[in-house]
Amino acid sequence: MKPKVAFICVHNSCRSQMAEALGKQLASDAFDSYSAGTETKPRINQDAVRIIKSLYNIDMELSQTSKLIDDIPKDIDIVITMGCNVECPYLPSKHREDWGLDDPSGKADDEFIRTAKIIEEKVMDLRKRVLEEGLGK
Template sequence: MKKVVAFVCVHNSCRSIMAEGWARELGADVLDVYSAGTEVYPGPKPMALEVMNDAGVDMSHASSKLLSDIPSELDILITMGCGVECPYVPTNHREDWGLDDPSGGPKEGFEETRDIIKEKVIELIERVQKGEL
């Protein structure tokens, strides 16, 4: 049975979008993946989508969403280190990945963040496969 996971940030425009992309790409067999923000934002950051596409991850599904746009009950809630104060969301596991926001910086910052997120998503998938989450 797949675990329902959501990656949450303030705007759902960069880090959480990248995490959703990696989780869909690498963990579709074990994860039912969502991402959302706590504030309205017009859409994903173009540089976030570009660096994901550079890595071969299809980001055509990407859009900025709010918590109200995703399932209200989750197995796993991951905040991205953006000081998000999430309203109460029923979940079995919650963790914060403590990632700096590369927005406004050079492409290299987005690439570094992308690669860190990939490693964290791989670790998350491994923990789910082992039954730890």
């Protein structure tokens, strides 16, 4: 059975949503991807939606919504916090790490692109660690 990975940040509208989308597209053979936050927004960040669609041809609004931690499975194996600079909620897991990403919200497209590329790199690294080292199992 594949480990479940939860990407967590405060509003679940930008970085964690991008990570969920890229996890689903690039690493679904290694783990199941979820995202959530301690608060939600009515819509996913529209700049993030546009950038992810243009870079990866993924329409996040078709398959994802802003979710609370209570809305995702309870038996998460790996928790990835995005770097909220606030106390992220405790979620029991076998492995936890913080990716320390700055929120690109309200910034220029190049910041969103840079953030997306960093998330892509980190998702691929996580995929490798899950497959080769059994992380989260």
